[in-house]
Amino acid sequence: MNPKHQLTPEQQAWYDKACACVDKERLRQLNLDLVNIHSPTGAEKEASEFMSRYMADMGLNAKYQPVNELSGNAVGELNGSGEGATMLLYAPIDTHLEGSEEDLPMVGDELRDDMRPQGYLRDDLVIGLGSSNPKGMVSGLAEAVNAVVDAGVPLKGNIVLAFAGGGMPSMVPERNNYGVSTGVSYMLTHGVTADFGIIFKPWYEVYHEHPGMCWFKVRVKGDMGYSGIPRGTPGFRSSIVPAATVIQELEQWLPEYTKANTSDQIAPEGWIAAVRSGWPHRPAFPAATTELFIDMRCNPHQTTSDVRHQFDQAMKDIVARHPEVEADWEMYASCPGSMTPEDHWIVQSARSAWENQEGKEYPGAPMLSGQTDAAIINKLGVPLVRVGYPWIGDADVPEEFAAGLGGMGVSNIGDMVAPVENIIYSIIDSMTRTRDEVGV
Numbered sequence: 001m002n003p004k005h006q007l008t009p010e011q012q013a014w015y016d017k018a019c020a021c022v023d024k025e026r027l028r029q030l031n032l033d034l035v036n037i038h039s040p041t042g043a044e045k046e047a048s049e050f051m052s053r054y055m056a057d058m059g060l061n062a063k064y065q066p067v068n069e070l071s072g073n074a075v076g077e078l079n080g081s082g083e084g085a086t087m088l089l090y091a092p093i094d095t096h097l098e099g100s101e102e103d104l105p106m107v108g109d110e111l112r113d114d115m116r117p118q119g120y121l122r123d124d125l126v127i128g129l130g131s132s133n134p135k136g137m138v139s140g141l142a143e144a145v146n147a148v149v150d151a152g153v154p155l156k157g158n159i160v161l162a163f164a165g166g167g168m169p170s171m172v173p174e175r176n177n178y179g180v181s182t183g184v185s186y187m188l189t190h191g192v193t194a195d196f197g198i199i200f201k202p203w204y205e206v207y208h209e210h211p212g213m214c215w216f217k218v219r220v221k222g223d224m225g226y227s228g229i230p231r232g233t234p235g236f237r238s239s240i241v242p243a244a245t246v247i248q249e250l251e252q253w254l255p256e257y258t259k260a261n262t263s264d265q266i267a268p269e270g271w272i273a274a275v276r277s278g279w280p281h282r283p284a285f286p287a288a289t290t291e292l293f294i295d296m297r298c299n300p301h302q303t304t305s306d307v308r309h310q311f312d313q314a315m316k317d318i319v320a321r322h323p324e325v326e327a328d329w330e331m332y333a334s335c336p337g338s339m340t341p342e343d344h345w346i347v348q349s350a351r352s353a354w355e356n357q358e359g360k361e362y363p364g365a366p367m368l369s370g371q372t373d374a375a376i377i378n379k380l381g382v383p384l385v386r387v388g389y390p391w392i393g394d395a396d397v398p399e400e401f402a403a404g405l406g407g408m409g410v411s412n413i414g415d416m417v418a419p420v421e422n423i424i425y426s427i428i429d430s431m432t433r434t435r436d437e438v439g440v
């Protein structure tokens with residue numbers, strides 16, 4: 001453990017008292033209550049208003065920060081004596097699915113219980129849309145601060161507990177194109193700030209590097225045709241068949257992109273995520289254009305322009321080797337990666353918290369590529385570390401929820417206790433010291 005982050009006897013007593021105040025039932029109930037408040041991307045108003053009231057009841061100076069008529073953020077501040085730094089504790093609050101028949105068949109043949117915004121309890125599990133991600137993250141951070149308040153820890157610094165909408169890597173056209181860190185970008189450009197912070201996400205690890213993301217659209221060209229036309233008829237070219245060639249070529253190239261751009265903690269993946277062509281209700285007329293949508297992640301040292309350049313070169317090579325392919329492409333959304341120096345106070349505090357909990361040296365985090373609001377929070381000036389809780393897929397999970405990502409809707413409350421205690425450790429390590437002591 002870094003000696004700077006070894007708790008003093010007085011801090012250790014505060015830590016022990018706060019950990020004793022962690023209330024699993026309170027954590028479970030908040031998690032369940034949040035699942036029952038539907039908050040798809042771009043429509044988080046009710047959930048954020050609920051969390052604003054919840055934080056006010058905790059004793060925080062809390063407010064609902066409206067962004068538009070459908071969405072807003074929840075921000076609560078717990079003020080210390082004024083001698084210390086300000087620490088952001090953050091999680092998004094929106095779910096990645098609509099939780100309705102609208103999601104079919106993209107999520108599978110039916111909506112499972114972990115994909116529905118109606119929660120229920122099964123032993124130590126909370127089941128329902130987003131119960132793990134993001135509702136478990138919100139609940140875990142709230143419980144950490146609740147325990148610190150209940151323990152009466154004398155803070156020198158300020159804690160900003162914040163939850164924003166639009167955190168999922170998606171854009172919802174009917175809701176102001178919300179998504180890709182819309183809510184937290186608004187939050188941090190409208191009065192909310194901190195000296196450093198923690199984002200709570202899945203995986204019981206410590207990350208100081210935060211992946212970025214670039215989205216590309218490829219349009220493969222052909223001619224609108226008629227299904228009764230014989231193959232080879234002059235003037236008719238399928239757009240779908242050459243699109244299949246592009247798909248196979250990109251699938252060969254994307255792993256090479258990952259290898260070429262791997263950094264300390266980030267192995268940036270790329271996936272062909274969607275294909276669109278033609279009219280399902282008019283299959284007699286094959287379409288003139290087939291569109292491919294690709295999500296590519298990037299490491300903190302890449303610019304989004306560099307990612308675009310690499311994609312441009314790959315597509316130019318594909319087209320040059322396949323004369324039958326006519327295509328154009330564009331990058332239509334992007335969020336750069338970012339990082340906090342590994343020796344930064346908050347990174348070392350998070351590692352020390354993990355080591356204190358596990359009784360051994362932190363072995364280093366496995367590579368990841370999951371993009372979060374951390375990337376933009378860091379870019380907007382708040383040094384951030386990502387910590388988390390065991391992903392339900394790493395443990396025994398009810399068989400009916402085991403396949404695929406699902407609704408990220410199985411939360412194990414028992415597995416949340418140690419990560420919550422780690423958050424408490426970093427709060428006491430950082431917020432019971434002066435600004436000079438934590439290097440700001």
